[in-house]
Amino acid sequence: AQSVTQLDSQVPVFEEAPVELRCNYSSSVSVYLFWYVQYPNQGLQLLLKYLSGSTLVKGINGFEAEFNKSQTSFHLRKPSVHISDTAEYFCAVSDSSYKLIFGSGTRLLVRP
Amino acid sequence: KAGVTQTPRYLIKTRGQQVTLSCSPISGHRSVSWYQQTPGQGLQFLFEYFSETQRNKGNFPGRFSGRQFSNSRSEMNVSTLELGDSALYLCASSKEVGTEAFFGQGTRLTVV
Numbered sequence: 624a625q626s627v628t629q630l631d632s633q634v635p636v637f638e639e640a641p642v643e644l645r646c647n648y649s650s651s652v653s654v655y656l657f658w659y660v661q662y663p664n665q666g667l668q669l670l671l672k673y674l675s676g677s678t679l680v681k682g683i684n685g686f687e688a689e690f691n692k693s694q695t696s697f698h699l700r701k702p703s704v705h706i707s708d709t710a711e712y713f714c715a716v717s718d719s720s721y722k723l724i725f726g727s728g729t730r731l732l733v734r735p
Numbered sequence: 736k737a738g739v740t741q742t743p744r745y746l747i748k749t750r751g752q753q754v755t756l757s758c759s760p761i762s763g764h765r766s767v768s769w770y771q772q773t774p775g776q777g778l779q780f781l782f783e784y785f786s787e788t789q790r791n792k793g794n795f796p797g798r799f800s801g802r803q804f805s806n807s808r809s810e811m812n813v814s815t816l817e818l819g820d821s822a823l824y825l826c827a828s829s830k831e832v833g834t835e836a837f838f839g840q841g842t843r844l845t846v847v
Contacts, residue, residue: 659838666739666825666838713778722768722791723827723836725778 625650627716629726637734638706644699644729646714656697657715657723658688667713673697684708709733737761739828739839747845753814756842760807760828767809768836769801772823781824784809816846 630645648654655674659667671682678690688699697714714726740759748754760767768791769781780793784803801811807828813820823843827836 664840666741666840667827668838669835672835715778720791722780722783722793723770723778724780725770727777 625654625716625718625724627714627724627726629714629729631729632727633730633732635732635734636704639703641702642700642704642708642731644712644714644731646697646699646726648695648697648714648716650695650716650718652718654716654718656688656690657717658682658686658697658699659713659715659725661711661713661728663710670699670712704731704733706733706735739826739837741824741826741839741842743842744840745843745845747847748816749847750816750818752816753812754816754844755810755812756824756826756844758809758811758826758828758839760809760826761830761837764828764830764837765807766829766831766834767803767807768827768829769809769811770825770827771795772825772841773821778825781811813844818846820844821846 626649628647636642657672658670661667670686671680673680673690681687686701711728711730713728715723717723742757766785768783772778783791787803798814803809823841825841827838829836
């Protein structure tokens, strides 16, 4: 069975500092990987996705992630965060059945 | 282009009642999935419909059911509500199965 582990429940960071949100997955088959962001009282917005090809994926709002098959990781990074990036971030995996399996989420708290 | 629309946004029901939630996908999208989000269990897959057929089902009791209409609109129904059914219910639509999922803002159900 597939699973997703987000190692940090909360990540505090100062504005304009870099940030990395960690995500590890377990799967015995080829997977598709996603990062979603959720603002308070909102649904989920797709930040970026890895389906195949280049392991470095660029998304919206300056975020990027790197797929590492040997380490089964898909960490999300941003070189300089803004106050408006404060939100909950979810890593997700899907396989050929296409249903999304989500991690428990990481709350990014950007401080001025 | 209108996004995924979920109605109602908020709902309060009493234990033992039943509830129906509605989801209108993005125009042209034929796949609709439902997820339950709670603080304790996180985001969990409920079911997925494509062209009026349920293709995938999560690990939820039979009290949770859904359907999809010929115009791709979907409804989910929860019968005999329990306090633990209190959650944010998210609907996502995709153009085809396995393509990018776009989420609605969700319906927040409170069972008292």
